[in-house]
Every structure is written in structure tokens, then in C-alpha cells.
Amino acid sequence: MQTEFSKGINIIKDLCVQFNTIHIDPLERKWIAISLMIVGLFVGIITIDALFHGINPPSKVETIDSASLHLSQEFAEDNLGVQVDDKGAVIIRMVAGRYSFFPKHVDVPAETPLTFRWVSMDVLHGVHIPMTNMSTMIVPGYVAEISTTFPKPGEYPLLCNEYCGLGHNHMWSNISVIAKEDWHAPVKSHVKGEQQ
Amino acid sequence: MNDAAEKKLALSHFWVAFAAFILACFMGEYQVLERSGFIPALESAPVYFASVSTHxxxxxxxxxxFFIMGFGYMVAAASLKQPVWNKPLAWIGFWVALVGVVLAAIPLLTGKASVLYTFYPPIVAHAAFYIGATLLVVGSWVWCVIMLMTFNQWKKANPGQTVPLAMFATAANAMLWLWASAGVALEVLFQLVPFSLGWISTIDPGLARTLFAWTLHPIVYFWLIPAYTAFYVFVPKQAGGYLFSDEMARIAFIVLAVFALPIGFHHLYMDPEQAQGWKLLHGIGTFVVALPTLVTGFTVIASLEIAGRLRGGKGLFGWILSLPWDNTMVLAVILSLLMLIFGGFGGIVNASYAMNAMIHNTAWVPGHFHLIFGGTTIIxxxxxxxxxxxxxxxxxxFSKPMALTQLWLWFIGMVILTTPWHILGLLGQPRRISSVVYNNxxxxxxxxxxxxxxxxxxxxxxxxxxxxYNLVKTQLNPVSEDFAETIEFAEQYHAPASMPDYLNSLGLWNKVIAVLMAISFGFPILQFFFMKTFGSSAWGY
Structure with missing residues (x-):
């Protein structure tokens, strides 16, 4: 083990010696330093944003059986749409399927942290609300969770942005972002089979 | 040395490449027309998606x-001044790849494989499409083996000598492609082909996308390396100057080959099946691979400046005007670098986590890759x-003025095509739609x-x-006996005294790649076998 280690060290030493023998023009050295600084700046900003400000793309790695969403607790029909959980967080559960997003329309509050949970019931889809960062791939077999806040009230289109079949262009719907003070948490509807 | 056999080999590959190219160009123009909706008679989603997939x-x-294979054979013969190893095998590779293309073309053109060139399981195409694509890749592996064998043969025959830069870059590309294509090969052989034949009933799209992402980034460097090779080994001579630095060129090719590989997850930033730490790691690697391009920009522009000054250019920018703008290679490199600057800017947006969310899968993305692939590389x-x-x-x-006009037109056309394409992306238009029917x-x-x-x-x-037209007319010209042009490689400005071994062979770098790939793809692939996943059944389109 020790010899392996020292062998490795020797290879690195040898590389350093060899590296010093190559000719690099002083001007080029300067340019390489500038390039390293540019790259370092970008990497630094992204890393700090990711680690300290929590700016990350949707990456929850949560699996689900897309073939039996209707039998699942969470994505059964009566559980879809906007809900406010015990802690007051606004969660929107949506199902993507050829060629629409379900429920067809939801109202969400502006200036409020929202958590979207997207699943597909068939093939690969993607969803984007143009000019916002509400964007994620919806891969069958996985739950795509994304948190965002909409600063401005208005009607926004939800567009499928991944090829999902010949009717792909027809896959879109709308979402209403309502001023915070005008928005009320929806009362959970009971549309299960049984009579109330 | 008589290299007639290599010339025939290269020319055959080039003709297949450019026949595919011109067919795809007609499809491209049809697609922008169809997509705009200005001609209602053209509207047809099945035809559009068959066309996009084929394009x-x-x-x-x-x-x-095919272009890279042909170029590699020519570079090997001309730079090493020795015959390419095992030419019958090279012809077998050519025919295997060509049969693969024909096999894939039948379902593509008949609308049986409208799954786009990035596949998208669980939508499934006719098995012939995947098998044809596999044969094309197998043909390219034959080329890789021949390039690496020729490289080693020369090194054995010339111990201690420096491998010519052109061949070093080509061998590095062969190594890159063997590594890069392994990802898609695993996806096709173990997932898509058995799935399309009905041998397995479900597929995990998360695993399939991860394997495709393995290939999807380095493949663009596979395409780009011949362009960079021309930057370094042809351009300085054609401009009338010298290559600024041979060593830095080698370092650039090595960093490209090594760091292009472990960074594919920037294609999966918005995917739910990979965790954010892995995405960040690949994101950082993505910025590292910008370094060799920055170094290349410097070396190429420095080489051009040497040429411009040797031709009598004065002042800070005067040398630019004194470059031979009427040389096709020099004009192409100037236009290529211009497109690289704008395309590189767009690439930084794509590579950045938060900004990427705004443009992911919008029209910005095809705008970007048409500029940097269709523009920088293809020119x-x-x-x-x-x-x-x-x-x-x-x-x-046949005609040099026609060639110069053609290069200018390509540049102008690419600017007119891709600028609005980027803007459409910022305005929220998704890519991959055949018409706009949003009532908004x-x-x-x-x-x-x-x-x-x-x-x-x-x-x-x-x-x-x-x-x-120019190439066909050239081919149909009568053979002139006194025409004896040969390939001229650029000479170096500072001839290196000695070349360190690690800049003259690939063994060490192959090991570095193996370690980096194990780190960046090991867990992300193995996770699918350790967690409870749910496969998807097959879907048509």
C-alpha cells in the first residue's frame, strides 16, 4: 500500500517536472489566469447560490408508480389541485397526461411560497410557465417537486415543453395568480364514490 | 507515399456526410415554414415530427x-505519412455504418420512428430505428480502433518522437468517442432495443435519460474537435503565419477530451431523477470545459495576428484587415469564431443553474445549438x-468566389435564423411544437x-x-495532370524543444477519465438499482 502511494506521488512529481518544461508565452499565461478567474467567478456564484440561498433545480429523487396514480393516496382525483397543509404551506398537486394538465385550472396566491408536485400518468412531459422559473421535467415514475413564488397576479399559460406525442402542441392550460389578499384556500371537495 | 486508397476512403465518407446534410437542410426549411403556420396547407403534426426526427x-x-471518420483517415495518412492501419476493416466500418443509416431511415421516413433523435422513452419507435442507430455507432467504433491502432503503430515506429498535432487531436477524439458512446450504447442495447422488440415490458425513463446524458455532452465535442483541429493545423498556414503554441493546443485537446465526459447532467438540470449535489458537480465541470475553448480562442487569434503582421498589418487592429479574407479557411475561421462568441454566451446561460430554468426546453435551446453546431462547427x-x-x-x-459567397451566406443565414430563435425562447415559446395553438x-x-x-x-x-453544387462540379471536373496539391500543416512559432510524454500519449488521460466517470456517474446510475423504481409501459405517439 505504502509503495502504491509513493508510486502515485512520484507520478505526480514527474508530471509537475514535465509540466514546467513546456513553453507557455507570458501573454498566454496572463490569458489563462484571466480565463480561470472568469470561470471561477461563475462557478463561485452558482455554488454560493446553491449552497447558501437554496437556488437549486427540482431534484427530489422521489419515485411513484405512474401506472396507478389513480389508486395512490396523494394523486387520487379528489386530492389534486391546491391545498394548504397543517403548517400553512400551499401545495399544488398536478397530473400531466396526454394532452393536458389536471386539474385544468387552478387559482394560486401571488407573493406566497408555493410548492408544486407534478407527476405524469403516461409519457415524458415538461411544464413551463413562460417568463417564470416554474419549469420542470415530468418523468414518468418520479415526482417532480418545485418551489417558487409568483410576484405578479395575472393569467399565466402552462405549456408542455417536452415532446410527448403528435398532439404535443395541444398540451397546455392556464393558471390564475390572484392577489394575496383576494385568495382563499380552497375547501377540500369530497367527490369520492360514496354519498355524503 | 501513395495515399490513393486513403483518399478514396475519405471521399466516400464525405459524400455520405454531405448527402445527408443537403437532405436535412431541405427538411429544416420545411420545418420553419410548417411551424410558423403561415401556410395552412402545410400543417401536419405527423409529417412535421417525422421530419424533425429525420433532420x-x-x-x-x-x-x-461520416465527416469525422473521413477526416480522421485523411489526417492520419497525411500527418503520419504512413498508410492507415487495416483499410479493409475501415471499409467494413463504412458499410456497417451506411447499412445502419439506411435501416434507420426507413422507419424515420415512413413515420414509424417519430421519437426525435433524443429517443424519449417510454414512447417507443420501430426496432429498426434503434438497430440502425446502433450499427452507425458500431461503424464509428471501427474507426476509433483504427485511429488508435494507427497512432500506436506510428509511436512504436518512431520512439521518442512527437506525434503530429493533427493526429494527436484525432486520436484524442477517438478516445473521447469510445467513452462518450458507451452511455447511449447501454441505453439502446439494454433498454430500447429489448423494449421495442417486446422482450421487456417496462422501461425506466429516469435511467434511460441518465445514460443518454452521459453521451449527450461529449458528443458535441466529438463533433467540434475536427473544427478545432482545423483551427490549429490548417488555419495558421492558410493565413500565412505560424501556430502560436503547439503545447497549449495539446493541453486544450486533452482538457476537452477529459472534461467533456463527466458533465452530462447539465442536460438533466430540470429532471426529478437526479439529486442536486450531482447536478452541481456536473455544472462545475461544465464551466471547466469552457477553459480549453478560451485557450483555443487565444491561440487561434494569436496565430492569425502573427499572420496579419507578417502580411504587413500595422496597429492594434490593422492586422485583421490584412488577413487573406479571400481564403476560404481564413474567412471560415473568422466567421466561426464570431458565432462561437455569441454561442458561448448563450451556453453560459444554459450551464447556469438558475438562468437555465427560464429557458429550459424553450426555443432558446435549438437557437443555441444551431448557432454553435450549425454555425461554428459546420462552417x-x-x-x-x-x-x-x-x-x-x-x-x-470549381469556383472559389462561389465558395466565399457560400460561407458568407451561411453566416448571415445563421444570424437571421438563430437570433429570433433565441428571442422566441425568452418570450416563452417551447421547442418541439409543430404549430402554435395556445389561445393566449x-x-x-x-x-x-x-x-x-x-x-x-x-x-x-x-x-x-x-x-x-461546388463540390459536385469539382468532382466532375476533368482530372488535370499538373494538379498536385497536398495537405500543408501549420508550422510552429516556437518549436518545442521536447514534448513531455503526457502531451504525446493518451494512456494517462484514459485513466483520469475512468476515475472521473466513476465519480460522476457511478452513484447516479447505481441508485436506480438500489431504490424502488417503477417502470413505464410502452407508448406510441
Whole structure:
């Protein structure tokens, strides 16, 4: 083990010696330093944003059986749409399927942290609300969770942005972002089979 | 040395490449027209998606693979001044790849494989499409083996000597492609082919996307390396100067080959099946791979400046005007670098986590890769073709003014096509739609840009036709006995005293790649076998 280690060290030493023998023009050295600084700046900003400000793309790695969403607790029909959980967080559960997003329309509050949970019931889809960062791939077999806040009230289109079949262009719907003070948490509807 | 056999080999590959190219150009123009909705009679989603799938396969897989193979054979013979190893095997590789293309083309053109060139399981195409694509890749593996064998053969015969830069870059590309293609090969062999034949009933799209992402980034460097090779080994000589630094060129090629591989997850930033730590790691690697491009920019521009000053250019920028703008290689490199600057800017947006969310899968993305692949890379393929065709065919080029016009038109067309395409992305237009049917005011803002794109596509199509016409006319020229041009490689400004071994062989770098790939893809692939996943059944389209 020790010899392996020292062998490795020797290879690195040898590389350093060899590296010093190559000719690099002083001007080029300067340019390489500038390039390293540019790259370092970008990497630094992204890393700090990711680690300290929590700016990350949707990456929850949560699996689900897309073939039996209707039998699942969470994505059964009566559980879809906007809900406010015990802690007051606004969660929107949506199902993507050829060629629409379900429920067809939801109202969400502006200036409020929202958590979207997207699943597909068939093939690969993607969803984007143009000019916002509400964007994620919806891969069958996985739950795509994304948190965002909409600063401005208005009607926004939800567009499928991944090829999902010949009717792909027809896959879109709308979402209403309502001023915070005008928005009320929806009362959970009971549309299960049984009579109330 | 008699290299007639290599010339025939290279020319055959080039003709397949450019035949695919011109066919795909017509499809491209049809697609911008159809998508705009200006001609209602054209509207047809099945035809559109069959066309997009074919256009992507022809441009990204057929044009590139055949061009790179042909270019490699020519570079090996000319730079090493020795015959290419095992030419019968090279012809077998050619035919295997060509049969693969034909096999894939049948389902593509009949609408049985409208899954786009990035596959998208659980939507499934006819098995012939995947098998054909596999044969194309197998043909390219034959090329990789031949390139690496030729490289080693020369090194054995010339111990202690420096491998010519052109061959070093080509061998590095062969190593890169063997590593890069392994990802998609695993996806096709273990997932897509058995799935399309009905041998397995479900597929995990998360695993499939991860394996495809393995290939999806390095493949663009596989395409780009011949263009960079021309930057370094042809351009300085054609401009009338010297290569600024041979060592830095080698370092650039090594960093490209090593760091292009472990960074594919920037294609999966918005995917739920990979965790954020892995995405961040690949994101950082993505910025590292910008370094060799920055170094290349410096070396190429420095080489051009040497040439400009030798030609009597004075002042800070005067040397630019004194460059031979009427040389196809020099004009192409200037236009290529211009497109690289804008395309590189767009690439930084894509690579950045938060900004990527705004443009992911919007029209911005095809705008970006048409600029950097169709622009920066393909314009150098044109320049290489103009340079090599007379040498390969033994006849002078049919028309140089036509070639220069063609290069300008390609640049202008690409600017007119891709600028509005980027803007459409910022305005929220998704990519991969065959028509705009959203009942939303937002779409009104898209119309003028779509009109501009049709015009840009027309200019590009005209340019492509001029290119093919020029090559065909050159080929049909009578053979002239006194025409004896050969490939001239650039000489170095500072000839290196000695070349360190790690800049002259690939063994060490192969090991470095193995370690980096194990780190960056080991867990992300293994996780699918350790967690409870749910496969998807097959879907048509």
C-alpha cells in the first residue's frame, strides 16, 4: 500500500517536472489566469447560490408508480389541485397526461411560497410557465417537486415543453395568480364514490 | 507515399456526410415554414415530427459521424505519412455504418420512428430505428480502433518522437468517442432495443435519460474537435503565419477530451431523477470545459495576428484587415469564431443553474445549438471540405468566389435564423411544437420572429445548395495532370524543444477519465438499482 502511494506521488512529481518544461508565452499565461478567474467567478456564484440561498433545480429523487396514480393516496382525483397543509404551506398537486394538465385550472396566491408536485400518468412531459422559473421535467415514475413564488397576479399559460406525442402542441392550460389578499384556500371537495 | 486508397476512403465518407446534410437542410426549411403556420396547407403534426426526427438524426449523427471518420483517415495518412492501419476493416466500418443509416431511415421516413433523435422513452419507435442507430455507432467504433491502432503503430515506429498535432487531436477524439458512446450504447442495447422488440415490458425513463446524458455532452465535442483541429493545423498556414503554441493546443485537446465526459447532467438540470449535489458537480465541470475553448480562442487569434503582421498589418487592429479574407479557411475561421462568441454566451446561460430554468426546453435551446453546431462547427466542415476536395479528387476547386459567397451566406443565414430563435425562447415559446395553438395573447409577440426565421432558413438552404453544387462540379471536373496539391500543416512559432510524454500519449488521460466517470456517474446510475423504481409501459405517439 505504502509503495502504491509513493508510486502515485512520484507520478505526480514527474508530471509537475514535465509540466514546467513546456513553453507557455507570458501573454498566454496572463490569458489563462484571466480565463480561470472568469470561470471561477461563475462557478463561485452558482455554488454560493446553491449552497447558501437554496437556488437549486427540482431534484427530489422521489419515485411513484405512474401506472396507478389513480389508486395512490396523494394523486387520487379528489386530492389534486391546491391545498394548504397543517403548517400553512400551499401545495399544488398536478397530473400531466396526454394532452393536458389536471386539474385544468387552478387559482394560486401571488407573493406566497408555493410548492408544486407534478407527476405524469403516461409519457415524458415538461411544464413551463413562460417568463417564470416554474419549469420542470415530468418523468414518468418520479415526482417532480418545485418551489417558487409568483410576484405578479395575472393569467399565466402552462405549456408542455417536452415532446410527448403528435398532439404535443395541444398540451397546455392556464393558471390564475390572484392577489394575496383576494385568495382563499380552497375547501377540500369530497367527490369520492360514496354519498355524503 | 501513395495515399490513393486513403483518399478514396475519405471521399466516400464525405459524400455520405454531405448527402445527408443537403437532405436535412431541405427538411429544416420545411420545418420553419410548417411551424410558423403561415401556410395552412402545410400543417401536419405527423409529417412535421417525422421530419424533425429525420433532420436531427441526419445532421447530428450521420453528417457528423461520416465527416469525422473521413477526416480522421485523411489526417492520419497525411500527418503520419504512413498508410492507415487495416483499410479493409475501415471499409467494413463504412458499410456497417451506411447499412445502419439506411435501416434507420426507413422507419424515420415512413413515420414509424417519430421519437426525435433524443429517443424519449417510454414512447417507443420501430426496432429498426434503434438497430440502425446502433450499427452507425458500431461503424464509428471501427474507426476509433483504427485511429488508435494507427497512432500506436506510428509511436512504436518512431520512439521518442512527437506525434503530429493533427493526429494527436484525432486520436484524442477517438478516445473521447469510445467513452462518450458507451452511455447511449447501454441505453439502446439494454433498454430500447429489448423494449421495442417486446422482450421487456417496462422501461425506466429516469435511467434511460441518465445514460443518454452521459453521451449527450461529449458528443458535441466529438463533433467540434475536427473544427478545432482545423483551427490549429490548417488555419495558421492558410493565413500565412505560424501556430502560436503547439503545447497549449495539446493541453486544450486533452482538457476537452477529459472534461467533456463527466458533465452530462447539465442536460438533466430540470429532471426529478437526479439529486442536486450531482447536478452541481456536473455544472462545475461544465464551466471547466469552457477553459480549453478560451485557450483555443487565444491561440487561434494569436496565430492569425502573427499572420496579419507578417502580411504587413500595422496597429492594434490593422492586422485583421490584412488577413487573406479571400481564403476560404481564413474567412471560415473568422466567421466561426464570431458565432462561437455569441454561442458561448448563450451556453453560459444554459450551464447556469438558475438562468437555465427560464429557458429550459424553450426555443432558446435549438437557437443555441444551431448557432454553435450549425454555425461554428459546420462552417469549419465546409472550409475543410473546400480545402480537401481538390486534394482528394485531384482537381482544382470549381469556383472559389462561389465558395466565399457560400460561407458568407451561411453566416448571415445563421444570424437571421438563430437570433429570433433565441428571442422566441425568452418570450416563452417551447421547442418541439409543430404549430402554435395556445389561445393566449403571448403568442402574438412570436409571429414576427417566426417570419424572420423562415427567411434565415431560406438563406441557409441557398448556401447549402451552393456548397453541394461546388463540390459536385469539382468532382466532375476533368482530372488535370499538373494538379498536385497536398495537405500543408501549420508550422510552429516556437518549436518545442521536447514534448513531455503526457502531451504525446493518451494512456494517462484514459485513466483520469475512468476515475472521473466513476465519480460522476457511478452513484447516479447505481441508485436506480438500489431504490424502488417503477417502470413505464410502452407508448406510441
Amino acid at each position: 436531427g438524426v441526419l445532421m447530428a449523427f450521420v453528417l457528423t459521424t 469549419m466542415y465546409f472550409a475543410i471540405a473546400y480545402y480537401l476536395w481538390p486534394i482528394l479528387a485531384g482537381k482544382p476547386l 395573447l403571448l403568442t402574438l409577440a412570436w409571429k414576427p420572429y417566426e417570419l424572420a426565421m423562415i427567411f434565415g432558413g431560406l438563406v441557409l438552404l441557398g448556401s447549402a445548395c451552393l456548397f453541394i
